[in-house]
Amino acid sequence: MRREDxxxxxxxxxxxxxxxxxxxxxxxxxxxxxxxxxxxxxxGVGLNIALGLGGMVSLGHAVFFGIGGYAMGILAxxxxxxxxxxTAPVPIAGxxxxxxxxxxxxxxxxxAALAIGALSLRTSGxxxxxxxxxxxxxxxxxxxSWPAYGGEDGLSIYVRNGFPGLNTxxxxxxxxxxxxxxxxxxxxxGRLAASPLGLALDAARQNPERVRAVGIDAYRxxxxxxxxxxxxxxxxxxxxxxxxxxxxxxxxxxxxSGEIMIFVILGGVGRLAxxxxxxxxxxxxxxxxxxxxxxxxxxxxxxxxxxxxxxxGGLIGLVAGARR
Amino acid sequence: MSAVLAVEGLSRRxxxxxxCEDVSLTLQPGEIHALIGPNGAGKSTLIAMIAGSLAPDxxxxxxxxxxxxxxxxVARARRGLAxxxxxxxxxxxxxxLENAMLGAxxxxxxxxxxxxxxxxxxxxxxxxxxxxxxxxxxDHAGRVTAELSHxxxxxxxxxxxxxxxxxAFLMDEPMAGLGAExxxxxxxxxxxxxxxxxxxxxxxxxxxxxxxxxxITVLDYGRVIASGTRAEIRAHPAVRAAYLxxxx
Numbered sequence: 001m002r003r004e005d006x007x008x009x010x011x012x013x014x015x016x017x018x019x020x021x022x023x024x025x026x027x028x029x030x031x032x033x034x035x036x037x038x039x040x041x042x043x044g045v046g047l048n049i050a051l052g053l054g055g056m057v058s059l060g061h062a063v064f065f066g067i068g069g070y071a072m073g074i075l076a077x078x079x080x081x082x083x084x085x086x087t088a089p090v091p092i093a094g095x096x097x098x099x100x101x102x103x104x105x106x107x108x109x110x111x112a113a114l115a116i117g118a119l120s121l122r123t124s125g126x127x128x129x130x131x132x133x134x135x136x137x138x139x140x141x142x143x144x145s146w147p148a149y150g151g152e153d154g155l156s157i158y159v160r161n162g163f164p165g166l167n168t169x170x171x172x173x174x175x176x177x178x179x180x181x182x183x184x185x186x187x188x189x190g191r192l193a194a195s196p197l198g199l200a201l202d203a204a205r206q207n208p209e210r211v212r213a214v215g216i217d218a219y220r221x222x223x224x225x226x227x228x229x230x231x232x233x234x235x236x237x238x239x240x241x242x243x244x245x246x247x248x249x250x251x252x253x254x255x256x257s258g259e260i261m262i263f264v265i266l267g268g269v270g271r272l273a274x275x276x277x278x279x280x281x282x283x284x285x286x287x288x289x290x291x292x293x294x295x296x297x298x299x300x301x302x303x304x305x306x307x308x309x310x311x312x313g314g315l316i317g318l319v320a321g322a323r324r
Numbered sequence: 325m326s327a328v329l330a331v332e333g334l335s336r337r338x339x340x341x342x343x344c345e346d347v348s349l350t351l352q353p354g355e356i357h358a359l360i361g362p363n364g365a366g367k368s369t370l371i372a373m374i375a376g377s378l379a380p381d382x383x384x385x386x387x388x389x390x391x392x393x394x395x396x397x398v399a400r401a402r403r404g405l406a407x408x409x410x411x412x413x414x415x416x417x418x419x420x421l422e423n424a425m426l427g428a429x430x431x432x433x434x435x436x437x438x439x440x441x442x443x444x445x446x447x448x449x450x451x452x453x454x455x456x457x458x459x460x461x462x463d464h465a466g467r468v469t470a471e472l473s474h475x476x477x478x479x480x481x482x483x484x485x486x487x488x489x490x491x492a493f494l495m496d497e498p499m500a501g502l503g504a505e506x507x508x509x510x511x512x513x514x515x516x517x518x519x520x521x522x523x524x525x526x527x528x529x530x531x532x533x534x535x536x537x538x539x540i541t542v543l544d545y546g547r548v549i550a551s552g553t554r555a556e557i558r559a560h561p562a563v564r565a566a567y568l569x570x571x572x
């Protein structure tokens with residue numbers, strides 16, 4: 001195993017240990033912070049598939065995060081008010097079952113990524129950044145102006161959604177769910193990078209002309225990567241909404257897109273565990289620096305500047321060396 | 325014998341400049357057909373149109389008898405047209421083996437499999453390693469491409485083209501920037517390739533062209549001014565005037 005693989009395992013184990021230790025010490029708030037880190041890391045792992053592996057600088061991943069959140073909010077709000085989601089042509093009831101919500105979130109995220117990707121990936125560079133940002137803003141303003149699901153105020157869910165056999169309101173059990181999903185998705189992202197699609201995505205990032213010259217359609221390869229990326233980020237969005245038992249248009253905001261990107265850049269673009277390190281550091285700083293000063297983002301900005309200028313590989317790069 | 329690749333009356337203008345005018349040529353099985361001409365003669369424009377990265381204003385391109393003129397470069401590559409670039413175009417941060425595997429993957433298909441492992445795909449690995457061995461890069465398979473010397477990158481370009489098991493090679497100045505020794509090695513390599521698939525070779529290195537080419541076509545100001553065997557071209561007065569000059 002390479003040094004980076006060990007670091008990936010160590011980071012995942014470390015995050016699990018923090019959650020368990022906090023639980024053992026009777027600190028439910030710290031358990032919840034660790035849960036938040038795991039969920040945000042999951043969103044970052046999703047973005048990293050597009051950004052790190054495929055070189056698609058998306059400033060619109062809040063769309064997928066928000067879609068996951070609203071998938072949860074819409075399904076759960078119908079379930080808690082006992083009103084059907086749809087009566088015709090087929091009756092569809094709401095649900096408060098997490099696995100069902102995850103499946104819906106992943107499918108909705110993938111579908112949105114397919115549509116947005118199909119249009120955005122015809123451009124590249126700064127135009128791609130701008131068009132993904134524009135899609136993000138479209139969804140943001142749509143969510144604000146859609147009164148059926150809370151509009152600007154968002155949606156509150158009174159009881160966290162259920163998972164068969166678990167009490168999801170117990171912080172450590174909900175942490176276990178989020179953590180297990182993170183581990184599974186990190187393993188999947190590692191597998192993806194080593195797959196034929198990963199090889200083609202990696203090459204398309206570096207040199208699309210080369211990919212086309214061997215008869216592989218770089219556009220379709222990127223689109224596949226973008227769809228997988230959006231689906232993973234939507235899953236994170238559903239969990240994030242469940243963590244807060246609240247969904248609001250803020251999940252669609254460009255600041256959210258920027259935050260997800262910050263996790264990836266802090267940790268290391270294209271590094272498997274980069275988003276885990278980045279999100280954990282972000283949550284730690286948010287809590288610790290946020291306690292010291294409400295202007296904590298200034299320090300985050302300085303840190304980000306330092307990493308971008310002096311450690312292009314992010315935190316992972318500092319420990320495990322350059323990306324090949 | 326039917327041509328593997330045929331270009332019929334290909335023209336392309338850039339504003340007032342006619343970069344290519346009514347160019348026709350064929351590539352027969354087993355041959356190396358060299359395309360020469362001074363800088364600005366339209367060679368790169370012609371190559372770009374044949375590869376599919378530039379649309380012609382008029383004319384047709386036939387690959388294996390099929391009209392591929394409306395097709396994009398990806399489709400032409402899939403039909404078996406393997407292009408090497410004038411300036412090495414590789415995935416520089418990937419390993420040498422990964423670049424060759426990408427070619428083998430393009431040839432075989434099955435890109436959209438997120439759960440397969442490339443490294444455990446015996447078919448892809450064998451095809452990639454065989455191509456690397458063929459160009460003499462077997463010992464460098466694990467290296468990052470950016471670390472390769474210029475000459476080794478030129479060899480890797482050919483190796484990737486080889487993994488495509490193409491019907492025809494389209495090579496844009498494979499000797500560019502190579503020293504005398506590198507040119508000799510590349511010449512020997514290309515000499516052996518023509519048995520697998522014919523090569524349309526754009527090249528400035530006249531020693532290589534006259535050592536390799538079965539036929540030579542000379543372009544000047546976008547037009548074909550001569551086409552024939554080595555001896556015919558060497559003796560052609562217009563060619564001597566336009567291009568070879570004192571060299572011939």
